[in-house]
Amino acid sequence: MISAHQKTVMKASRTRSQERILSLLKTIKLGISAQDMYVELRSRNQSMGLATVYRSLEALKLEGMVQMRTLPNGEALYSLAQQDKHHLTCLACGTSIPINQCPAHDLEVELQTDHKFKIFYHTLEFFGLCSQCQLAQTAQLSQ
Ligand SMILES: [Zn+2]
Numbered sequence: 001m002i003s004a005h006q007k008t009v010m011k012a013s014r015t016r017s018q019e020r021i022l023s024l025l026k027t028i029k030l031g032i033s034a035q036d037m038y039v040e041l042r043s044r045n046q047s048m049g050l051a052t053v054y055r056s057l058e059a060l061k062l063e064g065m066v067q068m069r070t071l072p073n074g075e076a077l078y079s080l081a082q083q084d085k086h087h088l089t090c091l092a093c094g095t096s097i098p099i100n101q102c103p104a105h106d107l108e109v110e111l112q113t114d115h116k117f118k119i120f121y122h123t124l125e126f127f128g129l130c131s132q133c134q135l136a137q138t139a140q141l142s143q
């Protein structure tokens with residue numbers, strides 16, 4: 001557990017840009033790209049340069065606060081690292097369905113111990129076709 005004191009110290013070392021990005025990420029469910037974050041912050045009157053967005057994200061990533069996942073189109077989505085969440089991602093329409101199980105959870109605990117490695121997060125992605133896209137594909141094939 002992190003003591004209240006440690007929390008204050010960690011918080012104090014963060015820049016205002018990092019704080020703004022964190023509070024934005026708290027409102028985002030499925031992750032957001034740096035570009036969209038830049039636009040969103042601007043609409044909240046919390047404008048910062050895109051380079052600052054990337055720099056802040058990089059710092060938060062090394063702190064274990066933020067995690068990144070890459071979509072099939074190469075776009076990187078950022079989200080808060082706390083939640084052990086995984087997704088089923090449809091390659092046709094890009095829909096991401098969150099799943100609540102994590103088969104890697106116990107493995108992670110084991111690896112941390114065996115390798116004395118501090119794991120911030122892991123990624124596990126499932127790709128394929130959602131039910132709607134499967135129907136669309138079947139319809140197309142039977143034409
Ligand atoms: Zn789909």
Ligand SMILES: [Zn+2]
Nearest residue numbers: 084102104105
């Ligand atoms: Zn997991």
